[in-house]
Amino acid sequence: MKPAKKASSWISPSLWQKIRFAMVGVINTLTAYVAFIALYQITHRHILASVLAYFIGMMVSYVLNRSFVFKQPKRSGQFVPFCVVNLTSLACSTGILYLLVDHLGMYVYLAQVFAIGASMVINYLGYRTIFTRGVYQ
Structure with a gap:
């Protein structure tokens, strides 16, 4: 009986990158959404709560996308474009x-x-450009 192929052998690197992005997106989205709920309950101001929660999620996103999704070491010149995106x-x-x-x-x-759904699309396209310069890892 042949051993089963590893999933990594039949899924392209590009698809693995998208799967990792989705996993980080779930973590990041849950973090930001829970922060939004907490901040909205405290402030009763939906725009303020959304902006503050977004920045909390942004910090989590930077670390996980750079290191886990795109597997890039920290380099100068990444954080400013990340912030622009x-x-x-x-x-x-x-x-x-x-x-x-x-x-x-x-x-x-x-x-x-x-x-959040709209921001996910914008973020993926921007992060991919920043961290890989269009080349899949």
Whole structure:
């Protein structure tokens, strides 16, 4: 009987990278969402809570994406572009949250889920460029 092939032998490096990104995304999203709930309960201000929670998630994201997803050592010149990607993502997600809650009357916790989804797409594309310069590890 042949031994089973390891999953890494039949899944491309690009797909493994996306799987790792998704795993980190779950950790990061849960961290930021729990922070959002806690901060919103304290402040009762959804925009402020969203922005502060985003920055908490951003710090977790930087460490895990650099070291686990893209497997890159810490190098100078990575953090500033990482922040630019995140500020772009934050602007988009905050705009979506504002539009959904303040103009469309959506429940704040559900609206935050949509805002997070939009930021995930922006972040993956930006992080991939920053940490790998377009080359999959």
